[in-house]
Amino acid sequence: MKNQVKRVPYGVADFAAVIEQNQYYVDKTMFIPELERQPSNLFFIRPRRFGKSIFLNMLHCYYDCAQKDRFEKLFGNLWIGKHPTPHRNNYQVLFLDFSQITGNIDVLEERFNSYLNINLDWFVRTYSDYYPKETQEEIFSKKVCDEKFELIFKTAKANNYSLYLIIDEYDNFTNVVLNEHGEGMYNAITHADGFYRDVFKKFKGNFERIFMMGVSPVTLDDVTSGYNIGWNISIKPEFNEMLGFSTQDVREMFAYYKANGCIPADSDVEAIIADMKPWYDNYCFAEQALPKEERMFNCDMVLYYLLNYLDYGKAPEQMIAPNTKTDYGKMKKLLQFDRLDGERKGIIRRIAEEGQITSQLYESFSAYQIPKVEVFPSLLFYYGMLTIKGTRGSKLVLGIPNNNVRKQYYGYLEEEFQAKAYVDTNQLTDYYYDMAYDGKWQEGLQFMADAYQKVSSVRDGIESERNLQGFFMAYLNLNDYYITAPELELNHGFCDFFLLPNHTHYASRHSYILELKVISKKDYEAKPDEGKLSKAEEQWQEAVAQIRRYCIAPRVEALRQGTTLHKIIMQFAGGELKRMEEVE
Numbered sequence: 001m002k003n004q005v006k007r008v009p010y011g012v013a014d015f016a017a018v019i020e021q022n023q024y025y026v027d028k029t030m031f032i033p034e035l036e037r038q039p040s041n042l043f044f045i046r047p048r049r050f051g052k053s054i055f056l057n058m059l060h061c062y063y064d065c066a067q068k069d070r071f072e073k074l075f076g077n078l079w080i081g082k083h084p085t086p087h088r089n090n091y092q093v094l095f096l097d098f099s100q101i102t103g104n105i106d107v108l109e110e111r112f113n114s115y116l117n118i119n120l121d122w123f124v125r126t127y128s129d130y131y132p133k134e135t136q137e138e139i140f141s142k143k144v145c146d147e148k149f150e151l152i153f154k155t156a157k158a159n160n161y162s163l164y165l166i167i168d169e170y171d172n173f174t175n176v177v178l179n180e181h182g183e184g185m186y187n188a189i190t191h192a193d194g195f196y197r198d199v200f201k202k203f204k205g206n207f208e209r210i211f212m213m214g215v216s217p218v219t220l221d222d223v224t225s226g227y228n229i230g231w232n233i234s235i236k237p238e239f240n241e242m243l244g245f246s247t248q249d250v251r252e253m254f255a256y257y258k259a260n261g262c263i264p265a266d267s268d269v270e271a272i273i274a275d276m277k278p279w280y281d282n283y284c285f286a287e288q289a290l291p292k293e294e295r296m297f298n299c300d301m302v303l304y305y306l307l308n309y310l311d312y313g314k315a316p317e318q319m320i321a322p323n324t325k326t327d328y329g330k331m332k333k334l335l336q337f338d339r340l341d342g343e344r345k346g347i348i349r350r351i352a353e354e355g356q357i358t359s360q361l362y363e364s365f366s367a368y369q370i371p372k373v374e375v376f377p378s379l380l381f382y383y384g385m386l387t388i389k390g391t392r393g394s395k396l397v398l399g400i401p402n403n404n405v406r407k408q409y410y411g412y413l414e415e416e417f418q419a420k421a422y423v424d425t426n427q428l429t430d431y432y433y434d435m436a437y438d439g440k441w442q443e444g445l446q447f448m449a450d451a452y453q454k455v456s457s458v459r460d461g462i463e464s465e466r467n468l469q470g471f472f473m474a475y476l477n478l479n480d481y482y483i484t485a486p487e488l489e490l491n492h493g494f495c496d497f498f499l500l501p502n503h504t505h506y507a508s509r510h511s512y513i514l515e516l517k518v519i520s521k522k523d524y525e526a527k528p529d530e531g532k533l534s535k536a537e538e539q540w541q542e543a544v545a546q547i548r549r550y551c552i553a554p555r556v557e558a559l560r561q562g563t564t565l566h567k568i569i570m571q572f573a574g575g576e577l578k579r580m581e582e583v584e
Contacts, residue, residue, distance in 0.1 A: 013053035029080035047384025049300035091164035099169035116145035171214035244296030356399035410477035436481035436508035449577035456575025491553035521574035
């Protein structure tokens, strides 16, 4: 029976291959009629690894008149196969993937022209029955893509052919140019008579339908004033669930593999979903979709988890797929992290510490607007670093969607701190093991405190409690044995950190509530009035009362999951740990 079970299409963007090679496909074809009700020229933005490429590939197969004979084979078992629209297999489709255009900036225009030439020649060969032999030969003889386009458009109009243009990764190489070569070079190709902008002008009026996808609205804004007819559907509620997996999609997928004996028979699908949700779920891309409460999973992360379950019958030890690190590197370039000014760095730190930010959401903006503080949260939203959590008046509450993304923010904080003073993270993670399995917390927390003191000595104003929490947040992020919960609400208060046992992956025996206190060096050293507590002791006693109050919260018993709970207070003055004790 297992030989007939559908394979997992991890990393596969070829829709026809998925269907014909018996791979699992999450049906998204029910969105086709809604897309057809929209204007004819569409843009759609989604973060990386949300299924953009396979969706566009599916549209190619659906609309391609050259694939009419394959319709039943490809779509017969899908929603659209039972509800086809009049436009099915009705177009000559030009499919372009601009991520394939690479090379040194000096040859980029040449590569762009070459890529288009190859694909236009392939287009004519695919639809050779529609183009006279002499027209084909003339098109093949041209060396400049503009001339090939003109001949194709001329023939199509004369014969009333319907043309459909699909572009995947429309902004891929322009983002690379912007971030590696600067705004001047970027403007040269996207403005005025730049070659990239120029080709967009040729699309206007020559294709009956156009659909483009990418990860950023920046290039969209810069090139479409010449194009001037695109319709951005990225944050329309009708398409909130078009890419990514819904909870029901994930439920059906795991139920399928369980029913076919591929994962253990005693596996609890609902428990699996609950394990994945904090890591891969919670994306909302439209304000009007908030009441529906359906949030979307990152596709690749779910398939990564599924593959591990198929191979080993359990969740992966590392919940974040290795390719996420590559994505983080790309995202850092796109966000220009190396060029962030103080205000935008402050936004990153604020989001990392508070988990959200209130902001206007801009649908599009030019490259020159990227440095603007008010635009930066929108850029983070489009890259999947923030998602819509709620509203506040006319603004949106944009929050960190899940632990996967949260770790990327903490990674940024860690890099910032490491640049100030090196911390031996290998040693630190050994201490985390001692904390988790042996209950030995003193050495590990003292190590963190000593590291913090080094950072505080080279950074002004770091005595504030928020900066101390940012430091601990960054380095507790390296702890695989716990899910670090900052500012967790317990008994009408918020503990600084609750280290929740990650029992899905590790059998840790100890959990921790950490309360961090900061007092100025002056107040710490000040002598108290007779009969009164010192300011340092007064703060300490308040912390003891706080942490005891947290521990009697009804949630705590469930959160500690049978582990021994340690309640630790750490008091800092002048960047130095002055007192650290466990509260009985």
